[in-house]
Amino acid sequence: MFEEINAGKYEAYTSEYTLIELREAKEPKRSDMLSLIHKFSIPVFDVEDEAGRLADIYVQNNMIPEPYRFDGAHIASASIHGLDCILSFNFKHINKLPMEVLD
Numbered sequence: 623m624f625e626e627i628n629a630g631k632y633e634a635y636t637s638e639y640t641l642i643e644l645r646e647a648k649e650p651k652r653s654d655m656l657s658l659i660h661k662f663s664i665p666v667f668d669v670e671d672e673a674g675r676l677a678d679i680y681v682q683n684n685m686i687p688e689p690y691r692f693d694g695a696h697i698a699s700a701s702i703h704g705l706d707c708i709l710s711f712n713f714k715h716i717n718k719l720p721m722e723v724l725d
Contacts, residue, residue: 623709624662634709637667637699639692673698 627634636659644655659666677694680686686694700708 624658627662627664634662634664635667635700635703635705636664637673637696638669639673639695639699641666642669643692667699667703669695670699670702672702676701 623632624634626632641656641659644652647655658664673695676698677686677691680694680697681688681691686697696710697708
């Protein structure tokens with residue numbers, strides 16, 4: 623995926639929320655992921671109040687469990703910046719829709 627980003631096939635973005643999580647990640651994951659952001663010059667969105675409010679709405683509506691509110695902030699940041707999709711390996715809360723959404 624990163625090679626396709628580098629080739630100009632896709633535009634990639636990340637957010638300060640990702641950097642906050644990566645600072646707490648264990649090595650070598652932390653360094654590996656931070657180096658990819660740097661290597662491919664991926665722009666980083668700032669933390670915004672609007673994303674925090676939207677993440678709260680996700681929690682209030684049982685879309686994201688309260689302990690994982692930060693996952694909601696990732697989704698909210700992508701939403702408020704009008705991104706087309708989110709690429710994530712988080713299959714617990716980001717890549718999984720509640721069944722009632724699918725009905």
